[in-house]
Amino acid sequence: MSPRVTVLMPVHNGAAHLLPAIRSVLGQTFADLELLVVDDGSTDRTTEILASVPDPRLRVLHLSRSGIVAALNTGLDAARGRLLARMDADDLADPGRLARQVAFLDRHPGMVACGTDYELFGAGAGRVRMPRTPTQCRARLLFGTCIAHSSALLRLAVLHDTRTRYRTEYTYAEDYKLFSELSRLGDLANLPFVGLRYRVDGAQTSTTAATRQRRVATRIMRENLAAAGVAGVPEQIAAGMIWPAGHGPAAAVRYAWRYAPKLIGTGARAGGLAGVGTATRLVRERLNTVLRQPAGAGTGHEACHDE
Structure with a gap:
């Protein structure tokens, strides 16, 4: 009998934190699940750790090194559940996360x-508050992803019926692109509780590939703005609205004078009142980030989410 939920966890050389992540999934209060781990050519102890887990709900697929997008799409094709939950191999899921999300989608x-x-947790701290309603999520997608990827629960039939997949050409921001496409097929939302503990360290994509990630995210942002009727935003301006340069009072003044009005104006034109609200929150968060963090100390979250 097929499980209700497939939890998809791609991993490449994730031995350092893999076992706690697995336990946080298999320890969910919602037990009708399979944990599908796609091992993307790991060369550390990942394979050994996976083999040591006795729970029959764990299913492992082994790939030669193919990259995150290929690993995710392999998992989509192999998933047996009606719902697909995402989980990264170094994060921790709250024990009640899936039960609450499944109940929400049922309603x-x-x-x-x-x-x-x-x-x-780890090298960062603090709660990240995501946009709640479908209207807020659509407004947030004008400037960045609206759902934290490792907290997502999706209807797998929608992905299969529409042939929606992660897209290689948007690697480093493939989740932002996926949720942008899903928002045209139905509603997106976030539940008002902490369902995920997100590990921050220096080996993550948001740290090691920040420049490439921001370039791809800026491309998606400009595409979403164009689809909302605001085409032709220059790449440098779009990036500057979301990623302020420098730190300290002078950088904050420079951002407030040059980019904040553009961000709020763009939000108004593309998203109306919801766009203004989202842009205003982003301006406040960016100014707080510039004032409180030394150069290079960002985790990448200030670029993607409502804090």
């Missing part, structure tokens, strides 16, 4: 996906 058949707030 809201028009929802194609939902996420939760999350809490940073």
